[in-house]
Amino acid sequence: MSRIVSGVRPTGHPQLGNYFGALKQWVDIAEKADETFFCIVDQHALTTLRDLHTLKQDTMIMAATYIACGIDPVKNSIFVQSHIPCHTELAWYLTCMTPMGWLSRMTQFKDKAGKNRENALTGLFTYPVLMAADIVLYGATHVPVGDDQKQHVEFARDIVQVFNNMAKSDVLKMPEPVIQKSGARIKSLRDGLRKMSKSDISDYSRINLNDDNDLIALKIKKAKTDPDTITGDIKLLESRPELENLITLHALLENKSTQDVLNSFEGKKFSDLKMSLTDLLIAHLSPIREKVKALLNDQAYLNKCLKDGADRANKVAHHTMQQVRSSLNLLQL
Structure with missing residues (x-):
């Protein structure tokens, strides 16, 4: 058993x-x-x-x-x-x-x-x-x-x-x-080498499950990135921790492989990835946030x-x- x-x-x-x-x-x-x-x-x-x-x-x-x-x-x-x-x-x-x-x-x-x-x-x-x-x-x-x-x-x-x-x-x-x-x-939105944590001094390092839609959008907009264009080479993610973190989040939310997500954003800007990720997060977390509120009542x-x-x-x-x-x-x- x-x-x-x-x-x-x-x-x-x-x-x-x-x-x-x-x-x-x-x-x-x-x-x-x-x-x-x-x-x-x-x-x-x-x-x-x-x-x-x-x-x-x-x-x-x-x-x-x-x-x-x-x-x-x-x-x-x-x-x-x-x-x-x-x-x-x-x-x-x-x-x-x-x-x-x-x-x-x-x-x-x-x-x-x-x-x-x-x-x-x-x-x-x-x-x-x-x-x-x-x-x-x-x-x-x-x-x-x-x-x-x-x-x-x-x-x-x-x-x-x-x-x-x-x-x-x-x-x-x-x-x-x-x-x-x-x-x-899942890593910090402010440092792709550190784990996302409730104890991090910066609230912008994480997405809390009770964050409202506007705050989710703001945190993703401010998430740390690098100056390079997104490529489809998965091997390069090791040297680009912030990109890897955002791609990983996107893949988890869509239930897709990291490579599939990379392919869909190849040649695009970080702003495109962030807009798509924001929409996915809001769609996924809003029902949870509202149910938590109802249960606490x-x-x-x-x-x-x-x-x-x-x-x-x-x-x-x-x-x-x-x-x-x-x-x-x-x-x-």
């Missing part, structure tokens, strides 16, 4: 990279899976301690976005991480078995902590352990992730091996990473979806934790 587990941090409005890199692909994956758990990982959002006063609202926005993007809350378990106490309980047990050297080698910690590692928060350092708990708590067989998260799934696999060796039984299931497609490589429905999802998730989580506690020889009454 295939069981999919994944999640996104509720840190502001989702942007185009979240959509193509995760949410849209989840919809396709969910149709083929036997069981799916899509979590809003609010506890992971605490690792940066930014904008805590908006966390509740951001969580509801993310729930509405999941549904608006096509994740059916009846067929899929949509829930909030902090509503399932077993996440942090299991994370502590796994932390006790994790060598510090493993965490020190994690690429994302090095990148986010930078040169200020001594002042980096412990939550950021142990982030991979909580992510491992998120995954194995539900017996995930497959975990859809981008390239930057693959190391965390491999870390989870290492922890599963350690725990099962200690327990002398396959208590925790071994998850397999599912590397997401080209949508996971129906808090009772969203609350019910999250409660139903949490109830289903809790049943699986409690079953796993009974086995985990027994393996650790903890007293259970």
Whole structure:
């Protein structure tokens, strides 16, 4: 039986990279899976301690976005991480078995902590352990992730091996990473070498899913380009990151190959590409934006979806934790 587990941090409005890199692909994956758990990982959002006063609202926005993007809350378990106490309980047990050297080698910690590692928060350092708990708590067989998260799934696999060796039984299931497609490589509109991110200081670096049509048009108009004409040679895209990013977006929206899009714009100006891309983005994102607005105006429905999802998730989580506690020889009454 295939069981999919994944999640996104509720840190502001989702942007185009979240959509193509995760949410849209989840919809396709969910149709083929036997069981799916899509979590809003609010506890992971605490690792940066930014904008805590908006966390509740951001969580509801993310729930509405999941549904608006096509994740059916009846067929899929949509829930909030902090509503399932077993996440942090299991994370502590796994932390006790994790060598510090493993965490020190994690690429994302090095990148986010930078040169200020001594002042980096412990939550950021142990982030991979909580992510491992998120995954194995539900017996995930497959975990859809981008390239930057693959190391965390491999870390989870290492922890599963350690725990099962200690327990002398396959208590925790071994998850397999599912590397997401080209949508996971959407780049900043201001710098084609950097990933599109909600945390980028410039709002013009990204298309947010709640941007209105005029703002989408303005952001694409201001998107960084180069002075050369568009050619049909796909090999040249490596040296033209801004062109590659806009062509990739166009291809994703039209469900065409990069080469097909290049061919259609060969010899044309960037303004032609930008006008076409703007029209596609508006047509694609407007229905999602309006559905999110409607869902946010129906808090009772969203609350019910999250409660139903949490109830289903809790049943699986409690079953796993009974086995985990027994393996650790903890007293259970």
